[in-house]
Amino acid sequence: MTALQKIIGWIPALLDGAKITILLTLTSVAAGIVIGLFLSLGKMSKDKFLKKICGAYIFFFRGTPLLMQLYFLYFGLPKIFPVLTLRNKFLAAFIAFGLNSGAYMAEYIRAAIQSIDKGQKEASHALGFNYWQTMGLIIVPQSIRRLIPAIGNEFIMVLKDASLVSLIALEDITKVTRSIASSSGNELVYVPAMILYLIITAVFSVVFNRTEKRFSVYE
Template identity: 45%
Template sequence: MITQEQLFAILEGTQRTLLIAGVAIVFGILLGVIIALMKISRSKVLNGLSWFYVWVFRGTPMLMQLFVFYYAMPLFTADVLGVTLRIPALTAAFIAFSLNSAAYLSEIFRGAIQSIDKGQMEAAKALGMSYYQAMFRIIIPQSYRRLIPPLGNELITLVKDTSLVASISLFDLLRTVQVMNNSSGEWIYFLYAGALYLLFTSIIQVAFDKLEKKYSVYE
């Protein structure tokens, strides 16, 4: 049986798991929209910068990105600046997951935006709108329906991938039950963690399925 102390520890680890995923999806969306707009812009400089960003963060492991911000950053700043800049573990997790999520979400946003008929942009410009006015008032609102399924998948992936923060000594849900298992030799703790992961991913799945059905009536 689980003790009260263990229950509180699991709840604290669960809270940290959801916090990292929540922060990552919020900042990932904000940065992802900017990167997507950069990538479809006519500026070669912005296009190149966005391509490089996506190439780096999609092409390297999430675990390595965590290591860079938590372990490598202090060494880099010490060598280059002569000052050791150490980022707290939770902050490093926020940064790494947000930047990684932004790379994937930017491609999702770009695909959704470019799937809208080009005539919509031409009609908006004919009405006197600027490029960005047309994008935020006409094009992006029409892409909501197409963004819902992949956005839900990205959030589910984030919730599961937060288990990687154990590598930088953060006690998330999985790391917490792993320590309990190591100290007691009981396997049952992993079932508690698995049940919680399934609960949260199922809630996300159901919520996004309902959103998809709600907005599908406008197509």
């Protein structure tokens, strides 16, 4: 069997792994945006306790390795609280990646919100809006356009970090690749695997670049 025939034979399994990788990335970043929004608003609020809680969350998840967070959630936490055992590997990965992405998105969102002219906040307060109304109805909607480049970068980072889930035996691209290499004794499989990663990255990069050009406030 030629090298090309072997590569063609591996493609279906690699594409199945790609589905897991892409789905994990999409759902994790989506969850990260939602978590990050609330964290950023909490960190900028005047409530000192809330600011400290949100700040501690962001510090923890940005300051510790994602791999350790994943390992603790999947292996460590069940030892402490058996009721929190996660038997579904995808769910465990989604939670770990979503929580981690939320910490990074919080800082991106906070920067985008703070880039909005302060005069708009003062005007909204003069009209009788409270902090949460001002943010939800006036400031956050305007900051969304400024977030597009940051969301694109976060997506690409999570896409590449998703390879870590192979260490808990979730069948993503990396896990499938390692399994094929182990069973066939042929490391050539890493070539189409890397190409597949590049294709996925390129496709989504184009999507985000076009979205940025259409909606972003930056030239």
